[in-house]
């Protein structure tokens with residue numbers, strides 16, 4: 512880790528900003544956070560759902576029910592914590608192979624020089640509430656007919672109810688030459704922490720030429736992240752005086768910059784175009800030719816045909832397609848046509864064929880954005896439905912499709928918004944969703960990690 516860049520600057524809105532806050536600054540941010548929580552709480556924007564309260568006789572019935580959670584990240588841990596808040600002696604087991612947890616929503620800020628590497632790492636064990644049992648292994652296979660999973664070491668973990676929160680991963684093989692390119696000095700991606708740190712150095716030292724950013728087809732983990740790193744990089748080059756000597760290209764498979772939310776799309780597009788960033792739509796990265804530093808795209812034409820487009824690069828931020836982990840995409844819990852995701856009802860989050868299995872987070876085929884903001888709304892639904900089912904009641908809690916996004920448009924500025932399944936803004940007036948504000952930048956940098964780690968992961972959501 513390069514520590515030098517964190518000791519010299521004082522402003523956390525800029526690249527490589529000092530992460531150590533003065534007391535005065537800390538008080539300012541606490542004040543900002545308190546203000547946001549107070550306003551949000553008063554209006555209900557935060558959408559806080561208090562822990563389930565169940566009777567002691569119901570709790571006693573649940574004490575011997577075996578809840579198993581596959582995947583101990585933000586989805587799995589938040590559901591497990593909600594279960595334990597409702598049933599303090601619940602039998603909750605989490606299967607998770609990693610010792611270090613990564614706060615992935617912070618990756619963009621690491622690559623942008625705002626966070627240090629250690630700001631996004633947590634000791635996995637510290638995430639477990641007392642009472643959670645940890646199987647430090649990976650799921651090798653799901654065996655839903657036998658109500659058990661097989662682990663990497665060959666053991667079986669049996670369950671009465673299973674929650675699947677395995678997330679999604681990049682699929683390097685989806686872009687020919689990606690793995691080779693990412694090892695060169697000219698390409699890096701924020702979808703990997705080490706590569707994101709390399710990107711930060713690449714961006715800082717970039718002197719000019721073609722900077723090329725891409726956005727893949729299919730489902731994408733945090734659909735705003737490829738745009739955010741493009742826009743922050745352009746802002747960095749503008750502020751360090753290098754912008755005139757370069758062309759900044761954003762190639763996306765979409766038909767516009769942020770099609771999931773039309774109002775945000777309409778607000779942000781002119782701002783980005785005014786900055787001279789060249790957006791290329793319906794363009795899918797298929798290959799990278801490292802020897803000539805060329806990114807090769809397949810463009811969809813209006814008549815349905817395709818054509819190959821070649822773009823030379825001096826700096827490349829490629830994002831390949833995503834896939835679910837192997838035991839999910841090649842196992843019995845997925846279905847045709849959903850790209851290896853977990854087959855769930857998008858409202859109850861219950862598996863469509865196995866009623867004692869639920870999904871949470873990125874791996875579930877809900878059509879919702881693959882973000883931690885989505886999980887904040889899904890986890891309480893899963894926990895409530897699990898408890899209902901275990902008490903022989905209907906799973907009546909429904910996920911309404913709400914998600915959120917802190918769209919970092921430049922250093923010190925962020926558009927914050929929540930939206931529903933139809934792409935309508937939620938609480939637009941409160942967020943001032945289509946405005947770039949300093950307040951939401953500060954909240955992204957200082958507040959959201961606390962929300963993730965101390966509110967969600969402790970089951971308070």
Ligand SMILES: Cc1cc2nc3c(=O)[nH]c(=O)nc-3n(C[C@H](O)[C@H](O)[C@H](O)COP(=O)(O)OP(=O)(O)OC[C@H]3O[C@@H](n4cnc5c(N)ncnc54)[C@H](O)[C@@H]3O)c2cc1C
Nearest residue numbers: 582584586615616649650677678733872873881882883884
């Ligand atoms: C660059 C970037 C920027 C992002 N920005 C934001 C943002 O601004 N806001 C936001 O809300 N979200 C953001 N996200 C998205 C957010 O990080 C994810 O949506 C979230 O982490 C998904 O949580 P999850 O629990 O579903 O899966 P993950 O966090 O991906 O975790 C999956 C877990 O399953 C485990 N696992 C995998 N395979 C197995 C197996 N076979 N057996 C057992 N365990 C297994 C993994 O070790 C991991 O711990 C960003 C992500 C990235 C990469």
